[in-house]
Amino acid sequence: MKASAKTSQFIQAPSIPGPHEGYMPGFGNDFETEALPGALPQGMNSPQKCNYGLYGEQLSGTAFTAPGHQNERTWCYRIRPSVKHTHRFKRVDLPYWKSAPLVDPDVISLGQYRWDPVLQAGGTTWLTGMRTMTTAGDVNTQVGMAAHVYVVTDSMVDAYFYSADSELLVVPQQGRMRFCTELGIIDLAPQEVAILPRGLVYRVEVLEGPCRGFVCENYGQKFVLPERGPIGANCMANRRDFKTPVAAFEDREVSSTVTVKWGGQFHVTQIGQSPLDVVAWHGNYAPVKYDLNTYCPVGSVLFDHPDPSIFTVLTAPSGVPGTANIDFVLFRDRWMVAEDTFRPPWYHKNVMSELMGNIHGQYDAKPKGFVPGGMSLHNMMLPHGPDRMAFEGASNADLKPHKLKDTMSFMFETRFPQHLTPFAATEAPLQDDYIDCWGDMPKLFDGTPGVKG
Ligand SMILES: O=C(O)Cc1cc(O)ccc1O
Ligand SMILES: [Fe+2]
Numbered sequence: 001m002k003a004s005a006k007t008s009q010f011i012q013a014p015s016i017p018g019p020h021e022g023y024m025p026g027f028g029n030d031f032e033t034e035a036l037p038g039a040l041p042q043g044m045n046s047p048q049k050c051n052y053g054l055y056g057e058q059l060s061g062t063a064f065t066a067p068g069h070q071n072e073r074t075w076c077y078r079i080r081p082s083v084k085h086t087h088r089f090k091r092v093d094l095p096y097w098k099s100a101p102l103v104d105p106d107v108i109s110l111g112q113y114r115w116d117p118v119l120q121a122g123g124t125t126w127l128t129g130m131r132t133m134t135t136a137g138d139v140n141t142q143v144g145m146a147a148h149v150y151v152v153t154d155s156m157v158d159a160y161f162y163s164a165d166s167e168l169l170v171v172p173q174q175g176r177m178r179f180c181t182e183l184g185i186i187d188l189a190p191q192e193v194a195i196l197p198r199g200l201v202y203r204v205e206v207l208e209g210p211c212r213g214f215v216c217e218n219y220g221q222k223f224v225l226p227e228r229g230p231i232g233a234n235c236m237a238n239r240r241d242f243k244t245p246v247a248a249f250e251d252r253e254v255s256s257t258v259t260v261k262w263g264g265q266f267h268v269t270q271i272g273q274s275p276l277d278v279v280a281w282h283g284n285y286a287p288v289k290y291d292l293n294t295y296c297p298v299g300s301v302l303f304d305h306p307d308p309s310i311f312t313v314l315t316a317p318s319g320v321p322g323t324a325n326i327d328f329v330l331f332r333d334r335w336m337v338a339e340d341t342f343r344p345p346w347y348h349k350n351v352m353s354e355l356m357g358n359i360h361g362q363y364d365a366k367p368k369g370f371v372p373g374g375m376s377l378h379n380m381m382l383p384h385g386p387d388r389m390a391f392e393g394a395s396n397a398d399l400k401p402h403k404l405k406d407t408m409s410f411m412f413e414t415r416f417p418q419h420l421t422p423f424a425a426t427e428a429p430l431q432d433d434y435i436d437c438w439g440d441m442p443k444l445f446d447g448t449p450g451v452k453g
């Protein structure tokens with residue numbers, strides 16, 4: 001695949017190996033990083049004059065008075081204050097990037113749905129290539145989420161974006177992208193994920209295209225690591241495997257645009273320079289990436305299939321304990337060892353809504369039809385489970401230890417019903433025959449005791 005033009009023009013301290021290699025480990029740590037020596041004030045946030053003539057500016061990710069363990073903010077030392085970047089807005093239309101609430105009377109959302117991978121002609125950027133599949137909750141009251149699929153072929157050139165509405169969890173499935181952000185650079189490939197915090201300005205470059213993947217747009221409280229409970233201090237996602245970029249900045253005076261998502265609408269402003277001009281920063285509100293292959297799955301070691309919450313990578317709380325606004329759940333390669341057990345996911349009806357995407361390989365409950373790049377939706381209280389082929393295979397399998405190889409799928413699970421967008425219902429490659437995968441499930445019951453089928 002052809003690499004698109006690269007536009008990164010960052011300046012970093014000579015000791016830092018290179019934009020794509022400079023990351024700091026930890027989740028929610030208090031980091032400090034500077035791209036020029038001495039740019040970061042020590043012992044205080046607001047000196048009368050900052051070194052290098054920089055401006056000090058705070059980015060508040062939570063309310064000032066949020067409890068200490070949730071309070072997130074970052075102090076930026078930048079060439080210009082952000083207010084010089086973003087004013088005099090004009091409304092722009094990005095017709096495929098939708099926000100909740102969006103309940104189209106012509107669209108039926110209840111049901112079991114599955115889509116083939118979305119394909120698109122070229123010429124799309126991070127903004128124009130975003131296609132909303134479902135929305136849930138309400139962007140204005142900051143509850144719920146949207147699930148998107150993107151196809152991106154072109155880099156954003158002198159064009160920048162931020163979402164005031166949401167943090168974005170990015171799950172690439174194909175291609176490689178670079179997120180050039182105010183706080184540093186994240187390179188992202190399939191089987192990695194990134195979180196772009198609410199309010200953070202960035203542009204997206206295509207390193208190897210076309211790029212396709214999924215985005216969970218979280219309108220609510222930020223993603224955190226789930227409680228491990230009796231599992232203890234280790235396994236599942238470990239904090240040190242999350243990587244936050246070191247400071248990197250651009251000092252470029254060139255006519256540019258900043259597009260802002262705010263209240264479900266998009267607005268653009270024209271500026272005369274790159275807004276990625278943060279030379280140094282410290283704080284705990286920052287973008288992060290995570291390699292899904294570092295996720296240490298814990299599962300059944302004797303019998304039965306535990307609830308999939310055992311595979312939660314990240315959870316965005318809703319305010320109701322244990323009932324997430326969003327859980328991000330990973331089904332990766334692992335050993336299946338349970339004895340005398342139907343090993344795939346059980347048949348299920350759920351108060352939560354389950355949107356799944358396939359990143360790589362085959363999913364055990366759906367050996368056919370749920371392909372990499374594809375998505376499925378099993379909405380609130382809509383039954384689902386293994387298809388006939390998976391049921392028959394697993395009911396008759398020789399239950400020796402078996403490794404599920406070449407498999408990586410995920411779930412965005414929300415407590416709110418997910419509403420299909422018109423794009424998901426009509427333009428996207430919806431599989432009309434999806435529910436037929438259960439249509440010919442045989443009746444095995446014949447009134448007599450004993451094992452059947
Ligand atoms: O395949 C699914 O739809 C998700 C799922 C996974 C699992 O391990 C148990 C139940 C369930 O619905
Ligand atoms: Fe389920």
